[in-house]
Amino acid sequence: xxxxxxxxxxxxxxxxxxxxxxxxxxxxxxxxxxxxxxxxxxxxxxxxxxxxxxxxxxxxxxxxxxxxxxxxxxxxxxxxxxxxxxxxxxxxxxxxxxxxxxxxxxxxxxxxxxxxxxxxxxxxxxxxxxxxxxxxxxxxxxxxxxxxxxxxxxxxxxxxxxxxxxxxxxxxxxxxxxxxxxxxxxxxxxxxxxxxxxxxxxxxxxxxxxxxxxxxxxxxxxxxxxxxxxxxxxxxxxxxxxxxxxxxxxxxxxxxxxxxxxxxxxxxxxxxxxxxxxxxxxxxxxxxxxxxxxxxxxxxxxxxxxxxxxxxxxxxxxxxxxxxxxxxxxxx
Amino acid sequence: xxxxxxxxxxxxxxxxxxxxxxxxxxxxxxxxxxxxxxxxxxxxxxxxxxxxxxxxxxxxxxxxxxxxxxxxxxxxxxxxxxxxxxxxxxxxxxxxxxxxxxxxxxxxxxxxxxxxxxxxxxxxxxxxxxxxxxxxxxxxxxxxxxxxxxxxxxxxxxxxxxxxxxxxxxxxxxxxxxxxxxxxxxxxxxxxxxxxxxxxxxxxxxxxxxxxxxxxxxxxxxxxxxxxxxxxxxxxxxxxxxxxxxxxxxxxxxxxxxxxxxxxxxxxxxxxxxxxxxxxxxxxxxxxxx
Amino acid sequence: xxxxxxxxxxxxxxxxxxxxxxxxxxxxxxxxxxxxxxxxxxxxxxxxxxxxxxxxxxxxxxxxxxxxxxxxxxxxxxxxxxxxxxxxxxxxxxxxxxxxxxxxxxxxxxxxxxxxxxxxxxxxxxxxxxxxxxxxxxxxxxxxxxxxxxxxxxxxxxxxxxxxxxxxxxxxxxxxxxxxxxxxxxxxxxxxxxxxxxxxxxxxxxxxxxxxxxxxxxxxxxxxxxxxxxxxxxxxxxxxxxxxxxxxxxxxxxxxxxxxxxxxxxxxxxxxxxxx
Ligand SMILES: Nc1ncnc2c1ncn2[C@@H]1O[C@H](COP(=O)(O)OP(=O)(O)O)[C@@H](O)[C@H]1O
Ligand SMILES: [Mg+2]
Numbered sequence: 009x010x011x012x013x014x015x016x017x018x019x020x021x022x023x024x025x026x027x028x029x030x031x032x033x034x035x036x037x038x039x040x041x042x043x044x045x046x047x048x049x050x051x052x053x054x055x056x057x058x059x060x061x062x063x064x065x066x067x068x069x070x071x072x073x074x075x076x077x078x079x080x081x082x083x084x085x086x087x088x089x090x091x092x093x094x095x096x097x098x099x100x101x102x103x104x105x106x107x108x109x110x111x112x113x114x115x116x117x118x119x120x121x122x123x124x125x126x127x128x129x130x131x132x133x134x135x136x137x138x139x140x141x142x143x144x145x146x147x148x149x150x151x152x153x154x155x156x157x158x159x160x161x162x163x164x165x166x167x168x169x170x171x172x173x174x175x176x177x178x179x180x181x182x183x184x185x186x187x188x189x190x191x192x193x194x195x196x197x198x199x200x201x202x203x204x205x206x207x208x209x210x211x212x213x214x215x216x217x218x219x220x221x222x223x224x225x226x227x228x229x230x231x232x233x234x235x236x237x238x239x240x241x242x243x244x245x246x247x248x249x250x251x252x253x254x255x256x257x258x259x260x261x262x263x264x265x266x267x268x269x270x271x272x273x274x275x276x277x278x279x280x281x282x283x284x285x286x287x288x289x290x291x292x293x294x295x296x297x298x299x300x301x302x303x304x305x306x307x308x309x310x311x312x313x314x315x316x317x318x319x320x321x322x323x324x325x326x327x328x329x330x331x332x333x334x335x336x337x338x339x340x
Numbered sequence: 341x342x343x344x345x346x347x348x349x350x351x352x353x354x355x356x357x358x359x360x361x362x363x364x365x366x367x368x369x370x371x372x373x374x375x376x377x378x379x380x381x382x383x384x385x386x387x388x389x390x391x392x393x394x395x396x397x398x399x400x401x402x403x404x405x406x407x408x409x410x411x412x413x414x415x416x417x418x419x420x421x422x423x424x425x426x427x428x429x430x431x432x433x434x435x436x437x438x439x440x441x442x443x444x445x446x447x448x449x450x451x452x453x454x455x456x457x458x459x460x461x462x463x464x465x466x467x468x469x470x471x472x473x474x475x476x477x478x479x480x481x482x483x484x485x486x487x488x489x490x491x492x493x494x495x496x497x498x499x500x501x502x503x504x505x506x507x508x509x510x511x512x513x514x515x516x517x518x519x520x521x522x523x524x525x526x527x528x529x530x531x532x533x534x535x536x537x538x539x540x541x542x543x544x545x546x547x548x549x550x551x552x553x554x555x556x557x558x559x560x561x562x563x564x565x566x567x568x569x570x571x572x573x574x575x576x577x578x579x580x581x582x583x584x585x586x587x588x589x590x591x592x593x594x595x596x597x598x599x600x601x602x603x604x605x606x607x608x609x610x611x612x613x614x615x616x617x618x619x620x621x622x623x624x625x626x627x628x629x630x
Numbered sequence: 631x632x633x634x635x636x637x638x639x640x641x642x643x644x645x646x647x648x649x650x651x652x653x654x655x656x657x658x659x660x661x662x663x664x665x666x667x668x669x670x671x672x673x674x675x676x677x678x679x680x681x682x683x684x685x686x687x688x689x690x691x692x693x694x695x696x697x698x699x700x701x702x703x704x705x706x707x708x709x710x711x712x713x714x715x716x717x718x719x720x721x722x723x724x725x726x727x728x729x730x731x732x733x734x735x736x737x738x739x740x741x742x743x744x745x746x747x748x749x750x751x752x753x754x755x756x757x758x759x760x761x762x763x764x765x766x767x768x769x770x771x772x773x774x775x776x777x778x779x780x781x782x783x784x785x786x787x788x789x790x791x792x793x794x795x796x797x798x799x800x801x802x803x804x805x806x807x808x809x810x811x812x813x814x815x816x817x818x819x820x821x822x823x824x825x826x827x828x829x830x831x832x833x834x835x836x837x838x839x840x841x842x843x844x845x846x847x848x849x850x851x852x853x854x855x856x857x858x859x860x861x862x863x864x865x866x867x868x869x870x871x872x873x874x875x876x877x878x879x880x881x882x883x884x885x886x887x888x889x890x891x892x893x894x895x896x897x898x899x900x901x902x903x904x905x906x
Contacts, residue, residue, distance in 0.1 A: 060802050062343045079345055081808040093803035097821040106817075107807035154807065349811050350730035353722030357786060358738070360719065361745050364779045369748070371756035430650065438644040446890055447651035450658055453889035455840040457860040458878040462661050464864075465871060472673040472871070474660070481675070507654065509900065516897045554901050565749045568842035568857070572864035586751040593755045594847070603755050610752035617747035621740055 009071045010161035010194030011036045012057060017066035019052055019218075026052050027218040029066065034162070034196060034211075039188050042198045043205040043241070044215035050198040053215070054164050057196065059083050070161060081110075086155035087164040090171065092147045094139040094154075100126075101135040104153045111158070125153040128190070145176045152187070162194035169204065181208060202242050206230070214238050236336040239264045245293060245305045247330075254301055260331035260339055267293065267307040269328035276323030280304065285314045296320065369610070375603035382597035395604035399592075404580045405605075408588040411495055412612075415584055416563045418499040419506060420556055426503075427510025427555065428548070434511070435518045445515075452508040456568040463501045464490060464573045494574045494582035501569055506562075510555045517551035518544070550623075557620035564613050585609050658882070664875035665689065672871035688876035696859070698877065705855035705881075707770055708845070709838035712777035713785075713831055719778075720785040721827070725815060727786075728793035729801055739790065746783040750843045761848055770853040773845065777838045785834055788899045792826025793819070829895030832888055836896075839885050856881040 012034040019027040026049045034040045042050045055061045057068060059080035068076045075083050086107070095103050101122055108118040126132045129149040139147055148168060155163055165184070169177045185208050188195055199205055205212050206226045214221040214229065214237070222234040226242075233239035239247050243266055251262045270278075272294075280298030287310070294306040294314055306322060314320065331339040376395050380388045399405055434445060451459065467473050468489035476486035489497040521544065529539050567586045570576055576583035576591060583591070589609060593602025652659075663679065664672045671682035692698050727735045757776070758767075766772030796819065804818040820827070842857045849858050860881055863874045889896070 058806060060343065060805065079343070080802075080805045081810070085806065087803065087806045089799045089803060091797055091799050093797065093799040095800060095804075095818055095822070097824075106804070106809075110804075110808040110810075110813060154803075158807070346730050346811070347732070350726035350732075354726040354738075357719050357723035357742070357782060360779060361742055361782060365745050365748070368753035368756040368760070371759075372753055375755055433643065433647055433650070436640075436643045436647075438640055438647050440644065440648065444647045444651035445893070447655035449889070449893055449896075450655055450886060452896075453836060453840070453885045454658065454882050455857050455860065455885070456842040457846075457857045457864075458661075458882055459657070461860060461863055461874060462657055462878060465874065466660060466664065467657065474676055477675040504654070504657070509896075512893065513897050513901060516894075558901060561747055565751060565843065567751070568846055568861070571846065572861050586749065589751045589754060590847075594758060599755050599759070606749075606752040606754060609749045613747055613749045613752075617744060620747065621744060625736070625740055 041209035431514035669869035724789035
């Protein structure tokens with residue numbers, strides 16, 4: 009079981025309110041991603057859940073029990089740190105077995121669990137090496153191994169992939185997702201990368217300046233962002249935000265349209281001049297100077313060949329325009 | 341990092357060190373301060389009377405105090421000049437590539453590990469002795485009259501001995517600083533057309549300034565308290581020619597049994613050291629921020 | 631600079647550096663040599679000394695005459711004893727300051743440092759009287775206490791700078807893994823800090839071994855370490871150069887060897903981490 013509930017949880021460092029008050033519930037077995045810009049309080053929130061920081065107020069409960077004042081060791085949570093935080097003086101085997109040793113488990117059972125974890129994570133060949141002799145991806149796996157042997161109520165990940173190169177990041181992302189499918193244990197995963205959030209999460213929590221901007225499934229956030237912040241944060245490339253006369257036409261202060269929801273060619277209502285075209289092969293991204301609309305990003309198919317200075321016409325796909333009011337909130 | 345739990349534990353684990361040092365600070369120093377206001381002679385126990393600042397008055401007004409003060413300053417400044425200038429030159433030399441770098445480094449550092457009584461006695465007897473010392477042998481072989489260093493230039497001789505002990509320290513620290521010089525910065529300056537001299541003046545010297553300051557301040561702390569070297573070579577003499585403040589306090593309190601006067605001298609030494617310490621602490625404190 | 635210095639230049643630097651290194655090291659070399667000479671030969675001119683016969687006589691004399699062994703053991707007990715106690719007090723303290731820093735941690739560190747700046751002579755009189763009144767004069771226990779206290783700030787500081795380099799996340803990981811504070815320090819922090827603790831220990835042994843204020847003031851014979859023993863040669867009778875050299879060589883050899891291992895740490899320890 010691993011249901012985690014936050015009730016008006018606050019954290020301030022001295023004068024600074026880093027987290028002014030958060031209510032959130034993470035269901036058993038759910039993969040929840042906290043996403044938000046750097047410095048918005050994601051790590052702090054995760055560390056509050058872990059018990060590595062004291063709350064300044066509010067209640068954290070795990071499986072219905074008040075865990076607010078429990079020390080980290082008693083919360084049955086496992087954490088994977090950004091820096092991996094492996095014990096450099098211990099072999100991989102000892103690293104993975106450490107939590108079991110701390111729990112006083114008998115050596116035979118320890119060994120069994122370690123080899124089981126090593127098998128899942130493909131670490132069998134490295135068990136007697138030191139962390140210093142491993143690659144970044146292998147270290148990451150050891151850190152995960154150390155977390156899974158304990159069979160915790162939930163896993164906490166703090167930007168676990170940010171020290172890996174791009175290719176490895178993609179494959180580790182998939183491994184973690186698969187691990188979640190296998191173990192079906194609650195996972196809370198912190199990242200600033202919205203691609204990770206979109207691809208991995210059952211539920212995304214978008215944080216900004218210590219506040220929750222929106223909670224929802226990836227597609228909910230993609231389709232109907234609750235406000236301009238979420239609209240701008242989720243989706244890559246970023247949603248085009250247009251204000252002024254064009255927004256007025258839709259009765260909004262700002263309208264948003266995603267690059268993939270603008271069609272080019274024909275006799276669309278918008279016109280502009282191509283400033284930059286990026287050919288990725290599969291797609292082409294165009295930066296179009298569209299006069300009073302500002303600069304629009306448009307996603308076209310990879311076959312489209314456009315060049316700097318070409319004039320084009322564009323049309324927004326019907327029903328894909330999102331409207332935002334003066335307060336930045338989405339309008340019905 | 342910190343939870344209330346770990347903070348409590350931290351406080352508990354910190355307290356032995358803090359309490360011990362606090363006692364070490366307060367008890368003896370408080371006693372010195374207290375004694376310094378008493379007429380208190382070990383030969384006349386039970387006769388202690390409160391005399392206000394009298395001890396300070398007499399301590400400062402004895403001729404030996406002023407010579408001790410000037411000897412202390414000359415000793416500190418003399419050793420500092422030799423070790424800092426020598427240390428910079430030596431560090432620059434040892435920073436160049438040459439054969440046997442590791443061995444020479446070890447040779448140069450070695451004097452720092454020699455206990456003060458050994459180095460003082462070795463210099464006194466094997467080198468500076470006017471009959472059997474190496475300097476005397478050299479002088480005689482050149483047809484010169486051997487010079488009796490410790491009788492005729494006692495302070496200078498002690499400066500030489502102490503400088504020999506501390507030169508390695510200055511060299512080692514400045515060498516460490518030189519080796520942490522940013523090579524890319526040097527290369528960038530070279531690309532910008534800066535010559536060897538300009539790179540030295542505009543890049544190396546500013547980089548070394550901090551380390552030189554640290555060397556000066558730390559050595560000063562230790563040099564203010566030079567004791568063993570004086571005790572085993574000249575006993576502060578002839579007269580008070582090589583008596584420094586530390587030695588004077590020792591002589592007054594443990595050789596003349598004048599506890600009150602010695603304590604007053606001790607307090608004066610503490611004040612002197614604190615003036616230096618304040619500068620040193622600022623330096624180190626600044627470094628803590630970074 | 632990755633460029634190759636010309637060999638001529640390198641040769642010139644080599645000669646200069648070796649000559650200066652030799653000059654600086656010469657007094658030490660000289661006592662090592664004199665220790666193996668007879669008293670009669672030891673006072674001759676340098677060249678005569680070099681070509682005179684070698685003998686172990688002085689080493690025998692020193693051992694026979696003067697309980698050399700006791701003084702040596704006193705030095706060992708005082709330096710190692712005070713170092714071990716200082717470490718036992720300083721490791722928990724440095725852990726606290728490095729990993730659970732509070733608002734006043736910095737002030738506390740600076741204050742500890744300031745106790746090191748207090749000149750010994752400022753507390754000479756009361757320490758002497760306290761030692762006298764408690765019967766601690768010329769006792770190893772009393773001196774171990776004093777040496778512990780005077781070096782404690784350096785030990786705390788050195789450990790602090792080493793601990794600071796250990797990422798706090800690793801200790802947090804241990805905490806998440808269910809380690810108690812004791813296990814955290816015992817199984818995770820200490821093994822990781824072994825190099826730092828070892829060099830702190832080394833430097834502190836060196837400093838305590840060579841300490842020559844309190845050892846001279848507070849001991850006479852029973853508890854006297856080598857510093858005091860060597861000082862007794864300041865008013866000797868008869869010829870003594872060879873014996874002094876032999877005794878000195880034995881007194882400095884262990885520390886010279888330890889010192890060579892700790893060059894780097896020396897810088898860091900003696901500058902309180904201001905130069906690394
Ligand atoms: N121990 C601390 N003391 C003071 N401020 C802190 C501390 N830890 C984090 N903060 C501040 O809290 C804010 C949120 O930090 P963090 O949770 O690490 O952000 P994120 O992980 O989202 O990048 C930042 O502004 C940071 O400066
Ligand atoms: Mg973070």
